[in-house]
Amino acid sequence: MTELLTQAQMRAIEQAAIESGQVTGLELMERAGAGVVEGVFEEWPELSEGAHRAVVLCGPGNNGGDGFVVARLLADLGWTVEVFLYGDPEMLPSDAKTNCERWREVGQVSDMRNMNAAFETMDLFVDGGFGTGLRRALPTEFQDVFQWQVQQLADRMFSRNVAIDVPSGICSDSGKQIGPVSLVADLIVTFHRAKVGVYMSLPFTPDVVRVKPIGLDEDLPAEVAEEQLVRLVDVAEIDRPNVKKHRFQHKFDHGHALILSGGAGRTGAARLAARGALRIGAGLVTLGVPPAAQMEVASQVTALMLTRVSDAHALNAVLEDQRINALCIGPGLGLHEQAAALLDVILDEGHLSFTRRVVFDADSLTLIARDATRLEALNENAILTPHGGEFARLFPDIAASLQAIPDQGPAYSKVDATRHAAARCGAVVVFKGHDTVIAHPDGRCSVHAAAYGREAPWLATAGAGDVLAGFITGLLARGLEPMAAAGTAAWLHIECARRFGPGLIAEDLPEMLPRVLRDVGV
Structure with missing residues (x-):
């Protein structure tokens, strides 16, 4: 399982290791600095040979101590290194001060305010300023210097900026900028585990994040609660139905999904969802269609089944079939009274089981956002899939906290918001975006980010969200529990888009699934 850590969790892990005698703070700092150099050479192999020039910014804490180690290791390789410090070297924490003194045996430490000219000819910029410990905006007297650096890097299109743990000015728990200024990074090198914030919407998203081991135990100390960890959804985490177990079973053993459609001229969204549910493995998928749209849908579907759902009474009758084990309601449904009546059947008649x-x-x-009693009727067998606007309608106060500009850290994050929303409504919440967060009412949480080699900007196309809803529904029909279904669907959704590439339309996503599923061993 791939965990993402908050700054408090990482600090607890390091402190437990130090207190147990497993490692010293100086050893951790040395390993971190070596990991940064290794990460730089992996990302830019042309720097691993010959002498080059680096500018290293060191901050007033242990992140700065890591920076001094990086400077010394690069100098040992024959590099020309200039080190700039924000703060008083005599006020550095003990381990960082030791590494500052070690660097002074090799080179000089200059005041950060004098670093502007150093940008002219450098081959690498190392940001060891503030890291994960940032709790307030960068000091006012140095904001102009930082802003100048950001502009210099942008104007020169410089592309070898490495941040230690997280770019200075960024909250490592939320990915938000604290205050008016933050530095840019092309590469983040972090340690033991990636931090939650680097998978959120960073103001300046780097190209690559590399996680380097520093010799800490894989087992979590007692101070880090398992249920509070955030998991990263990747290919290793997706749930694969046991194909051999199901080899000789009937289609109903793979589940029966019912997807409700809107009226005439509004059936496309439900048909996209239904196609996605069928492709991802539901044994049967039925579209529930109002009479006026029946011919429209019938002329468009083949493998999908169709049943007439004229009103709430008709839906109740359809749901008497207990083989229907997964439902999807909303794509193209409309906001009229009849649509609300269908929703109330599902909520009021106890069909969430x-x-x-x-x-x-x-x-x-x-429709749920318009009536608080609907939100109260949800339980952990429900999955809500809001984008940002829908989330704000459902949970306006939580959304307001998320959108607030932070002036101190740790800043309120999308992880916090999704967890609080799930706890409030008692359902699984899939807060969509390129940094999708999935949370269960019990506090379990996972992140799926279309970043760091998994970007798929062409997924911003009409109907893509309907297909995702269908993927989740199909996996629920197959028997996956809601958190697993949502995480697996989110990963496959992005992967289908990546495999297709530019020019993607929503209809292409289900058709890419067979190739993707085959490649990941399903």
């Missing part, structure tokens, strides 16, 4: 899970997407989320 252990054997029947429901994905609430698109229009159904707006």
